[in-house]
Structure formats: C-alpha cells, structure tokens
Amino acid sequence: xxxxxxxxxxxxxxxxxxxxxxxxxxxxxxxxxxxxxxxxxxxxxxxxxxxxxxxxxxxxxxxxxxxxxxxxxxxxxxxxxxxxxxxxxxxxxxxxxxxxxxxxxxxxxxxxxxxxxxxxxxxxxxxxxxxxxxxxxxxxxxxxxxxxxxxxxxxxxxxxxxxxxxxxxxxxxxxxxxxxxxxxxxxxxxxxxxxxxxxxxxxxxxxxxxxxxxxx
Numbered sequence: 001x002x003x004x005x006x007x008x009x010x011x012x013x014x015x016x017x018x019x020x021x022x023x024x025x026x027x028x029x030x031x032x033x034x035x036x037x038x039x040x041x042x043x044x045x046x047x048x049x050x051x052x053x054x055x056x057x058x059x060x061x062x063x064x065x066x067x068x069x070x071x072x073x074x075x076x077x078x079x080x081x082x083x084x085x086x087x088x089x090x091x092x093x094x095x096x097x098x099x100x101x102x103x104x105x106x107x108x109x110x111x112x113x114x115x116x117x118x119x120x121x122x123x124x125x126x127x128x129x130x131x132x133x134x135x136x137x138x139x140x141x142x143x144x145x146x147x148x149x150x151x152x153x154x155x156x157x158x159x160x161x162x163x164x165x166x167x168x169x170x171x172x173x174x175x176x177x178x179x180x181x182x183x184x185x186x187x188x189x190x191x192x193x194x195x196x197x198x199x200x201x202x203x204x205x206x207x208x209x210x211x212x213x214x215x216x
Contacts (some may be wrong), residue, residue, distance in 0.1 A: 001054050004012060005181040006165050013048040017041050047099075053094045053126070054104050059176025061110060063146045066196075066214040067175060068206035069108045070188045072097040077202055079126040080192045084139055085115055085151055090191040093198065095206050095215055097186050105165075105182065106209045107142065109150050110175040115141035121156075138165040142173060146216055151191040154182050176209040 020041045028034040037139065059067070076094035081087075095104055121136040136156040143149045156164050164181040182188075192198075196214045200206065206213070 016044045059160050059209045061175045064216050065212045068208050069213040070208045071101040074200050074204045093190045107173045107178040107179045109144040110141045111144040113167045113171040140167040153189040157186045
C-alpha cells in the first residue's frame, strides 16, 4: 500500500524505469554492462516504492498515551523553551527519519486542532540544532482532554523539498490517523507539558502509531 502523496512520483519513476530498461536492452550489447544498468534502474524504482509505502497499522486509541507520530530514531529528549506558540518551557521529544523510514505523519493524540501554520525555510540536515527554527516546517497544536495542548512540528531535512500537512484549525482529529507526509528525509518534534512521563529513551527506534512516547 502506497501513500497518495507518492502517486505522481511513483508513476514517473515507473515510466522512466521501463524506458531505461528498453533502451538498455536495445543499445547495450555488453552483457555485464547491460545487467548492471538494469539492476541500477530497478534499485532506483524499489527505493521510490519503499519510501512512499504506507503500512496499515491498527492503533489502540488511548487519551492517556502520546504515540509516535512517525517512524524513526529518538534523537532528542530535553526541556526547551518553545518560542512560537507556547512561549514557555516544554519537554521536547524529536524523532529523526532516514530516507528508508516510513514518512507518513500520524496524529500523536486525539483532539481539536487549535493551531496549524506552514513556514518556508532552509534545508539544513534534519539533526542540525537550527533545523527546528530555520528549516521548512509546519507547526500544529492539538488540544487533548488529558494532556492539554500538544505541539508537533514537521521539519524538512536536507533532501526533503515538500511537507504535506492535513491539519486545519478547528478540526477534530483521531489519534493514529494520517496527519501528513514529508518527502525524503526529515524530523518531527513533539512538545509536551513539563512533568509528562516520557516512556522512550534516546536512540530508541519508534514506530509511528505504535510506540508510546509519553503517558499519564
């Protein structure tokens, strides 16, 4: 199953793959060179397909849990000053996605979207300290009945050139459902109230819609 945001790219990649395979078969007469080109082209198509995969996941909806919004590795757990919306201190948990991770963004909690804003910006590597404030990004705040307001930020990386965000202010959203997509390498930051129990550790692998990031 593939994400709808990959439809056009998958079609183009498949078409180019067929074209290059036909050209290689017609024009390259050296056996090992022909096979090498064919394998390289097929490998490129496989990379595109795996990047836009959208595995179905059964989410156990629980307002006492904040679940991972994306697949990836937990790279930040720290107390920070959140300057865009809360303008006070929050617990930040950041998940870095490599190009081989699933890049679907899911809602970490159920609730009402109180804030949703897109910011154009740079394309620093996603783990750069300034990526959270200088890269292309979206900021979304969901108000949950247990945790209150939870902020998550989709951040483009060095390869990413488009962030897709489905959250609109006033929407009622359900934990674990599709919140957007980030193309080709990125990071998602979660900002939680101080005192929230964090249930993950640095360098832990998170699974979007499954791993419990925090609980009450």
